Amino acid sequence: NAGVTQTPKFRVLKTGQSMTLLCAQDMNHEYMYWYRQDPGMGLRLIHYSVGEGTTAKGEVPDGYNVSRLKKQNFLLGLESAAPSQTSVYFCASSPPGGNTDTQYFGPGTRLTVL
């Protein structure tokens, strides 16, 4: 099992450009999450999904969109990148037992917006 994987690992964007981050998991998990991690701020939830075809807003959803067309994939989109979106982005997933269960994190994507 690869666990949770993220693509790409690094990306540099110019202000106003768009991009999509891909998260994939092969553990048959129902729940998937996108977090951003900034220095001194911990992990903040952007959006999450409780199953295929569902999405919900987290703590800091503005400027991001998500889609969960397949159970194993969770996409995070930035339509018009801003320097404030420079961050490390982590995807996570939880097993079918419920979302208050162990979250398994991907390796992260380091995004810089110039």
Next chain:
Amino acid sequence: GENVEQHPSTLSVQEGDSAVIKCTYSDSASNYFPWYKQELGKRPQLIIDIRSNVGEKKDQRIAVTLNKTAKHFSLHITETQPEDSAVYFCAAGYSTLTFGKGTMLLVSP
């Protein structure tokens, strides 16, 4: 929504000493309290968790205690080793998790 406060932000100990990190939460509905360890440049990894129906849980050198009345929970690491050096995050929640801002633990040989 939930608010999680974590203290201290940095903690320096000598190898072999104990380390304690404390967190408080605001939402009495929270029922799941995990602790994650994150090494530099790596992903967060779960080290121990506790649910609201349990007051204490131990796994070798690591233990977590939960006081639901006071809404606080703590991570205890005994006999610290240099490889324990990392950033530790607490979290709390019942549908989604809210994370604390982290504690950088430095264990000196």
